[in-house]
Amino acid sequence: MWIVGIDEAGRGSLVGDLMIAAFAIEDSKEPLLKKIGVRDSKELSRGQREELYSELIKIGVFAVLPIPPKEIDSENINRLEERRASDLLKIVFNRLKGPRAVKAIYIDKFGELRELPRRLRDLGYRGDLVVEPKADSKYAVVSAASIIAKVIRDRRLDVLRLMYGVRGSGYPADPETVSWVMEVLNRGLRLPIIRYSWSTLEGTEAFVRKVKRPRKTLEDFMV
Template identity: 35%
Template sequence: MLICGVDEAGRGPLVGSVFAAAVILPDVHSIVGLADSKKLSEKQRDKLAVQIMSQSVAWAVASATATEIDQLNILQATMLAMSRAVTALSVLPDEVLVDGNRTPILNIPSRAIIKGDATEQCISAASILAKVNRDAEAYALDLLYPEYGFAKHKGYGTALHLKALKEFGPIPEHRVSFAPVRAAFAQRILFE
């Protein structure tokens, strides 16, 4: 029976896409150290991601853009990214295990498991791939917009990010439906 783990990364940031990954691990593998991606260092995640991609039966990463997040809301955009990841798999699983308390609408039996990224290896693997891809987007945005410090805060609403948002205004990749970005847009309009 092929079990697929699904998890997301990037629900909280003020900028960029929300990412989801789907991973089917083989019954036997040599990947050591799988855990919730938030409990691992960036170096550990990067190393594990390579092993996950090379040893998985199948894996896929998908996203929903900032525009889709603004149109749908963050929860629905997350579900969209998750369903995209599952449908992008080269092999269809028999069951999908999703980290959290709800599952996207799929044509495959699925179960939500709260804190599944700490208890199910396939979900841990998905958590790692989603986070690595989400961070890669933050680094790419940092190259385009170095004044925002995305490499440091990954788009979360830190003091540094909020200061840059106030000083430079939102970029096209900012999530307008998130309050600090909406406020920055309103401030820009007031002073133009």
């Protein structure tokens, strides 16, 4: 039997996609996660996350999906994450030859789940569903998902740095990131990689409404 963990990276970002990941491992192999050093991705350096990522993809099954800023600006982020979680679990179930191969699903709580339990039942899942705050620090399988989500987000942010010259971590608490976003707005651009609903950008809306969108997005450069 398998267990699955789900977590995300970039929920509070100003620049770049929110990445949500699912990681599955056979329950008999779960102790191996702690043995190789898996823990909450926020406690690890980028180098450590990259090393663990290389190990995780050898011993488990994973899937990752993005939620771009445009969607977050127009819909409730909790509902978006819930839908992506459902999509991820469909992918994982297919790779494991069906939902009955899964014993339990652990999710780092991101809001009240309104639809996911029903969707799982419709898919034929009959195992446990554990949704808890700070699950990434309680369950190694969720920590593994958090590492995968963070590694993929970091790599995609590297691409954005090459494409658009993004500076900093991509978060609104980072002065370098905020400075870069303001420079972009002052140049009259509205890039699809920026989350415009953030309060950080209050006072710039009149300007933002006038700016144009670039023709290319991150997906055009991902091969």
